[in-house]
Amino acid sequence: MKVRIVSWQAHGLIVKGRWAGRFTLTYGEILTAERPIRGTRRGLILHTRTEAKPIRLVFENSERPEIEDGLRRRGVRIVEGHPNPQVPSKPFSGGGGNRTHVRSRTG
Numbered sequence: 001m002k003v004r005i006v007s008w009q010a011h012g013l014i015v016k017g018r019w020a021g022r023f024t025l026t027y028g029e030i031l032t033a034e035r036p037i038r039g040t041r042r043g044l045i046l047h048t049r050t051e052a053k054p055i056r057l058v059f060e061n062s063e064r065p066e067i068e069d070g071l072r073r074r075g076v077r078i079v080e081g082h083p084n085p086q087v088p089s090k091p092f093s094g095g096g097g098n099r100t101h102v103r104s105r106t107g
Contacts, residue, residue: 001017001020001051001053001055001056002017002018002043002055002056002058003015003016003017003020003055003056003057003058004016004057004058004059005057005059005067006022008070009024011024011026011027012024012025012026012027012029013025013027015055015057025046025048025055027071027074027075027076028075029048029049029050030046030047030048030071030076031047031048031049031077032046032047032076032077032078032079033045033046033047033057033068033071033076033077033078033079034046034047034054034078034079034080034081035078035079035080035081036081037080037081042058042059042060042061043056043057043058043059044056044057044059044067044068044071044078045057045081
């Protein structure tokens, strides 16, 4: 879903989608704001606690410093995007080279 900022409020962003009406994204609901790697992409990708799919916050590149600063001041973490968004990074499995093999003795 693509949204644009309508206004900044004390409790959250008032945003509006192309087909959806206005709604509020509280700052505590936003986990991270990701910068897309591709240079042609404008805006930020918002990962939230409640939405299954990320929300794309669309704005002009000239507005980026102001919007990122506003989100940071309200406790939202800005992160760099993955170089290939089609391939999700693998989470750390905790496995490593420290495995031991134990043989059972019989007889």
